[in-house]
Amino acid sequence: MSVSTTSRVVVTFPDRTRARTQRDRAARVSMALAFVVAVIPLAWILVTVTTQGAQLLFSSTWWVNSQRGINSTMVGGGARHAINGTLIQAGVTALIAVPIGVLTAVYLVEFGRGRLARAVSFMVDILTGVPSIVAALFVYAVWVGTFGFQRVGFAVCLALVLLMIPVVVRTTEEMLKLVPNELREASLALGVPRWTTIVRVVLPTALSGIVTGVLLGLARVMGETAPLLILGPYTKNLATDLFSGLMPTLPTMINQDRSELGQAAAVERMWATALTLIVLVLVLNLAGRLVARLGSVSR
């Protein structure tokens, strides 16, 4: 087919302005609706937990005392034992899981080639999908079954480590991939060895993202309940030893007070404990973000 030079083809565009504005409006409205729908449960939870539990948080004993000697019909006591347990376990879990997770991500992004990298990546995927109760039962089988140890706080940490590692690996991996290759090349071209480049240029550039990943992982393990029920049953006493005796935590305290259903004092404690857990996660998040911001140069 040939187009003659004298007859030009003229294109007339159909007028769709009206249809387009209407579609635009429809899309805006549905997005706003989706947002509202997504926020409703969140707001509902926060309002319920706060109204039901806030009062106890301001009592003089809540952050100081344990529940020692207090039964379900009595008011009073505090959540100190459970707060301690949750913070200690989360801290030790992070101490183990963060180095393993970050180093695995560094391997996958900076070095990993071929079969081993694919195998590692596949394993992390599998670990991501492991239900927490399976992780808990696995640790139980090894810790109690194979080695014959008692159920202690550290066994809980091991189960939580299994749950936290994949979160840290995946988020750190994503953040490292976002670091432009030009920065690695700029550093290498200065005669900086590869490992120094990774430690001093790549990781700091990805720092705020890595911190966010660690916090997400921490938030997940702090609210995790299945491993606690299997490996770390509740006790009302203060416990700081990870290697002997039971260690109470906020989720198991919530569960305990829920099981005393009907007792007004226990129910109020349950809400207050839930709110305490939310507050702790929130404070950790804010602190982490602050650290990440101070760590990078201000614009």
Place this chain on the structure above:
Amino acid sequence: MAKRIDVEHLDVYYGDFLAVHDVTMTVPARSVTALIGPSGCGKSTVLRSLNRMHEVTRGGRVEGSIRLDGVDLYAPDMDPVLVRRMVGMVFQRPNPFPTMSIYDNVAAGLRLNGVKDKATLDGVVEQSLKGANLWTEVKDRLRKPGAGLSGGQQQRLCIARAIAVQPQVLLMDEPCSALDPISTLAIEDLITELKAAYTIVIVTHNMQQAARVSDQTAFFNLAATGKPGELIEVGPTSTIFSNPGVKATEDYIEGRFG
């Protein structure tokens, strides 16, 4: 401290793919050599093999020899990290480290290699920023982030960062292609000043730039897509531009292809 570079029978590969075939040329000390040629002809690849950055790319390897004042850069016991300290590089897009201040960017090459003495660092940072014609513009905000500078300033910051480790050779991979004409002029002036102290090799797509800044020009071309790039001819810039020995060089320079 500038040194001459002798390239002999250089073949550069990406895996099994031969990207550049049989390059032999000499870059005299204290001069500017421009590498020109159409896209894909391998001039950047040759440039990156001069400081062993080519092998950072997966599958990147090199055959033949490159000598810096007689020292073989690809000798088996030669550490690529040391090569890169001798042969610095400036990239196409300005790439200051985003987490570092202007001062820290310039000091990075020294700091990351263990130099801690404050007086030395202060001295080198000032000297390098002056050497890159950036000192007067940034001396009052050395602690501000390097990423806050304009594109042209960022590129001069990258040049300062490269010369701070006191290399003998400076490689530039299209250093002005992301910059506006005024910043380009600033960089070109800088190149002319820097050649008093450094051996400079610059890749450029800009004929006028090659004519303005270089003493020697090397023209690369490739026979067809998928074929390896080759060095067609190399000679004094005035000769290459006024009286090239090969028809393809003339055609390329006059803008008839590429």
